[in-house]
Amino acid sequence: MIDNDSFFRIHKSLLMNVNYLNGFSSYEGFFAVLKDGTRLSISRRKFMDFRSWVKGYSFSLD
Numbered sequence: 001m002i003d004n005d006s007f008f009r010i011h012k013s014l015l016m017n018v019n020y021l022n023g024f025s026s027y028e029g030f031f032a033v034l035k036d037g038t039r040l041s042i043s044r045r046k047f048m049d050f051r052s053w054v055k056g057y058s059f060s061l062d
Contacts, residue, residue: 008053010042016050018057024050 010016016032023033030042032050042050 005057008050010040010046010050012043014040016040018054021054024054 006018008016008018010032020034020036021032022035022037024042025031025033026047030044030047031039032042033039
């Protein structure tokens with residue numbers, strides 16, 4: 001079963017899984033950075049909500 005709380009739509013065509021998130025940046029655009037180094041564009045309209053979502057998400061350390 002998919003945990004809907006682990007996903008956030010960062011762009012019209014992109015759905016982000018927090019389990020693969022390494023960080024995010026608003027420097028020279030809005031990007032989510034995945035654990036493998038891939039940068040995904042976050043829409044300007046969704047960035048503030050995304051940032052709040054990430055800050056409110058409780059991460060567990062392995």
